Amino acid sequence: MSRSPVLRRTLWLGLLLPLWVGATEMYRYTNAQGVTVIDRQGVPSEFIAKGYEVLNDQGRVVRVVPPAPTPEELQKLLADRERAKSDAQLLRLYSSPEDVDRARARKLAELDGLIGVATGNLQAARLQQANLQKQAADQERAGRQVPEQLLGQIVSQRDEQVRLKQQIERHQAMRKKAESSFAADRSRIGELLGQGR
Incomplete structure (x- = not known):
């Protein structure tokens, strides 16, 4: 005996309704x-x-x-997450504190090289300016007017010296920052690997 579709639907609903409720x-x-x-x-x-x-x-x-979380808890969670990300990156870069020492030595040698080149260029610019000023003084002693081109070269050498001094200061600041950064990295790697400092 077949049941009507309405009766079948009613029976299904009757069975499922208690489960749904x-x-x-x-x-x-x-x-x-x-x-x-x-x-x-x-x-x-x-x-x-x-x-x-x-x-x-x-x-x-x-x-x-x-x-x-409270704003303080949220801030701490974000800081912890950033620290974990930073630690993971450090561990990808360095496998021991000695790796940090080698990277530090390379970076400082690179910066020392840049400082050395800029210092050499500064000395050359000073020498060039001294030569140009001597030429200008010779012109004045001879009673002649100093050519504009010579005056322009003297100004150019002064500007170059200012630029080179700024460059040296920038490299020295980068060197200090690198030393501090590598010291912190070495300490943290030691902590992460359980080797202390």
């Missing part, structure tokens, strides 16, 4: 007055940040949603 979740949260509330509708948006629990139809906790 039984699967309803309830939410337990604390309201503004400090009272614990259990609600089938959900947690009002103003209480979500305080955290809540999801209960099954028997009242058992099936999931806990923790409170949102």
Whole structure:
């Protein structure tokens, strides 16, 4: 004997309805007055940040949603995450404190080389300026006017000296920063590998 489609649908709904109704979740949260509330509708948006629990139809906790972190906790979490990322990168770069020492020596030698070249260029610019000024003085002693081209070269050499001094200062600052950075990296690698300093 075959059943009608309407009767079959009614039987299925009759079987599934108790399961569907039984699967309803309830939410337990604390309201503004400090009272614990259990609600089938959900947690009002103003209480979500305080955290809540999801209960099954028997009242058992099936999931806990923790409170949102405070701004201080959030800042600490972000700082911890950044530190972990930085540590992972350090461990990819260096496998021991000695690796840091070798990288430091290479970088400082590179910067010392740049400082040396700039210092040599500065000395050459000073010598060139002294020669140009001597030529200008010779012109004046001979009673002639100093050519504009010669005056322009003297100014150019002064400007070059200023540029080179700034370049040397920049390289020296980079050297100090590199020394500090490598010292911190060496210390941290030692901590991460359990080797101390």
